Amino acid sequence: MRNSEVAELLDRLGELVEANGEDRFKVIAYHRAATSIRNMDEEVEQLWKEKKLEEIKYVGEGIAKKIDEFLRTGKLQLLERLREKTPAGVPLLMKVQGIGPRTAYHLSHDLGITSVDELRKALAEGRLDDEFGPTVRESFRLGIERLESFEKRMLLPEAEGAFQKMASYFGALGIRVGMAGSLRRGKSTVGDLDLISTDPKVVEAIKGCPGVAQVIESGPKRTSVKLEDGVQVDVRLFAEEEYGAAMVYFTGSKDHNIALRNLAIERGWKLNEYGLFDRAGGRLAGETEEGVYRKLGMDYIPPELRENRGEIDAARNRGLPRLVKFDDLRGDLQMHTTWSDGSATLEEMATAARDRGYEYIAITDHSVSVRVANGLSEERFRKQWREIEKLNDRLSPFRILKAVELEIKSDGSLDFEKKLLDEFDLVGASLHQNFRQDARKLTERAVKALSHPSVDFLCHPTNRLIGRREGNPIDLAKVVATAKENGKMLEIDGEPQRLDLDEVWSKRAAEEGVPIVVDSDAHSVGELDNVSYGVTVARRAWLEAKDVANTKSLKTLLGRVG
Ligand code: DGT
Ligand code: CA
Ligand code: CA
Ligand code: ZN
Numbered sequence: 001m002r003n004s005e006v007a008e009l010l011d012r013l014g015e016l017v018e019a020n021g022e023d024r025f026k027v028i029a030y031h032r033a034a035t036s037i038r039n040m041d042e043e044v045e046q047l048w049k050e051k052k053l054e055e056i057k058y059v060g061e062g063i064a065k066k067i068d069e070f071l072r073t074g075k076l077q078l079l080e081r082l083r084e085k086t087p088a089g090v091p092l093l094m095k096v097q098g099i100g101p102r103t104a105y106h107l108s109h110d111l112g113i114t115s116v117d118e119l120r121k122a123l124a125e126g127r128l129d130d131e132f133g134p135t136v137r138e139s140f141r142l143g144i145e146r147l148e149s150f151e152k153r154m155l156l157p158e159a160e161g162a163f164q165k166m167a168s169y170f171g172a173l174g175i176r177v178g179m180a181g182s183l184r185r186g187k188s189t190v191g192d193l194d195l196i197s198t199d200p201k202v203v204e205a206i207k208g209c210p211g212v213a214q215v216i217e218s219g220p221k222r223t224s225v226k227l228e229d230g231v232q233v234d235v236r237l238f239a240e241e242e243y244g245a246a247m248v249y250f251t252g253s254k255d256h257n258i259a260l261r262n263l264a265i266e267r268g269w270k271l272n273e274y275g276l277f278d279r280a281g282g283r284l285a286g287e288t289e290e291g292v293y294r295k296l297g298m299d300y301i302p303p304e305l306r307e308n309r310g311e312i313d314a315a316r317n318r319g320l321p322r323l324v325k326f327d328d329l330r331g332d333l334q335m336h337t338t339w340s341d342g343s344a345t346l347e348e349m350a351t352a353a354r355d356r357g358y359e360y361i362a363i364t365d366h367s368v369s370v371r372v373a374n375g376l377s378e379e380r381f382r383k384q385w386r387e388i389e390k391l392n393d394r395l396s397p398f399r400i401l402k403a404v405e406l407e408i409k410s411d412g413s414l415d416f417e418k419k420l421l422d423e424f425d426l427v428g429a430s431l432h433q434n435f436r437q438d439a440r441k442l443t444e445r446a447v448k449a450l451s452h453p454s455v456d457f458l459c460h461p462t463n464r465l466i467g468r469r470e471g472n473p474i475d476l477a478k479v480v481a482t483a484k485e486n487g488k489m490l491e492i493d494g495e496p497q498r499l500d501l502d503e504v505w506s507k508r509a510a511e512e513g514v515p516i517v518v519d520s521d522a523h524s525v526g527e528l529d530n531v532s533y534g535v536t537v538a539r540r541a542w543l544e545a546k547d548v549a550n551t552k553s554l555k556t557l558l559g560r561v562g
Contacts, residue, residue: 015091023372039161057526060343089114412448421454494534506541
């Protein structure tokens with residue numbers, strides 16, 4: 001099985017490309033292809049032999065060529081070239097937020113610091129006091145801390161991939177396992193996997209699961225293992241009549257559990273992972289989650305809401321939201337094609353979206369000033385529109401919207417004039433450049449864009465990349481207020497590293513009546529599926545179908561964005 005080898009290769013390549021200051025889009029593309037290959041069930045070598053590399057999710061033509069070169073020759077020339085010109089440790093140092101290619105080069109080449117560990121030591125021993133001011137040194141320290149706490153966590157696709165593999169292994173053995181923990185709640189990052197089963201075979205069987213590298217702890221009712229990629233999985237055994245209570249307990253969150261337990265205590269009862277019990281120890285509930293919630297006097301609470309953010313009161317008052325589902329979506333409103341930095345053609349994206357059952361999509365290639373992503377000029381957009389019109393004739397009633405991910409420039413002005421913008425069906429505005437400005441300036445840029453009559457929504461408002469970059473210190477309350485005032489929409493970008501806006505701010509925006517766009521930001525056909533991560537965030541934000549703009553018919557949507 002060479003999947004992990006190929007995944008490693010692409011990860012190293014991504015790091016080195018980044019270390020050499022090349023464009024972020026490429027870097028992300030390498031890493032997500034790596035994760036996808038690491039987690040897939042098929043063997044990459046087999047697909048390569050069948051010339052089907054490009055069928056792998058997140059693998060486009062460019063990456064397929066590199067995998068081909070590696071499998072044919074055992075080497076990748078680009079990687080070796082980059083390795084030669086990059087001083088030792090630079091990719092590692094760049095994982096620390098606040099350290100870019102130039103600083104990493106300086107640390108390694110001039111100061112001989114080639115790892116995060118050495119950097120920490122040098123900071124502690126005061127060896128960098130002459131080189132960097134106190135603010136910069138503090139930012140290094142914070143960056144190191146953040147890196148260490150994140151490195152232990154996974155993004156959703158990785159966690160889901162690990163769970164799917166386990167589930168199919170257990171499935172083949174006829175062992176039923178339930179998924180609990182933060183993955184079941186759909187949290188954007190997952191620390192470890194928590195499995196629950198009522199089948200006694202499970203505690204031994206898990207040790208033989210492919211990918212298990214180490215058994216950490218093993219007892220009659222619990223086994224903890226570590227997978228090859230460092231992921232920890234806990235499996236716990238319960239009796240049938242305890243299963244529901246165990247699922248409630250280990251799904252969490254901890255705060256939700258504590259609030260439930262307090263409710264039980266108020267009634268003189270006891271709630272734990274084995275069940276709900278009355279004063280005399282008699283079992284009141286435990287076999288099913290529904291039973292536990294019902295007995296406590298409330299509606300069943302969907303896992304995504306179990307964060308103790310008001311869901312318990314809502315469930316007691318029959319006031320839980322009817323959460324939006326993937327099937328409610330009628331279209332996807334952000335995606336890229338080979339016209340800018342996507343890996344699939346316009347036609348491929350459109351037909352794939354139509355085959356997924358959508359009624360409409362927006363093609364939102366980047367605008368001209370995003371040079372690293374091959375942004376489009378007016379002239380190129382006009383050419384693209386002719387292609388869109390032809391496809392629309394052919395694919396009708398499916399409809400492709402002429403759209404753009406429009407760059408908000410440093411001074412808050414936009415890439416195009418109003419006259420041209422008004423010829424688009426839909427305009428999303430994004431802020432990719434100069435995001436190191438101070439909070440006031442960044443907020444001004446977003447506010448200016450949201451006040452422009454031709455802009456329909458703000459894309460990934462904070463521009464965070466989970467585990468790599470904190471969101472911009474933008475004043476989101478002001479952004480929400482401006483969107484509300486001007487009748488604009490805000491986006492939940494489904495790219496697993498982004499998931500931006502997050503659930504807390506999406507909830508606040510929706511409560512203010514600001515429509516939320518949930519989209520994939522796909523750069524390949526496979527990435528169209530990312531919209532489901534966006535839906536997960538929307539659900540964690542308590543959103544109903546009515547709160548999400550792209551659950552509406554095209555007519556209603558266009559009526560609104562005019
Ligand atoms: P993670 O793994 O860090 O992404 O987050 P979780 O939520 O999966 O947390 P984990 O794996 O430590 O524990 C799974 C669940 O078990 C957690 O969501 C709630 C429950 N739990 C763990 N420790 C405690 C505790 O001390 N008290 C209560 N009431 N519940 C706990
Ligand atoms: Ca967990
Ligand atoms: Ca756990
Ligand atoms: Zn973007």
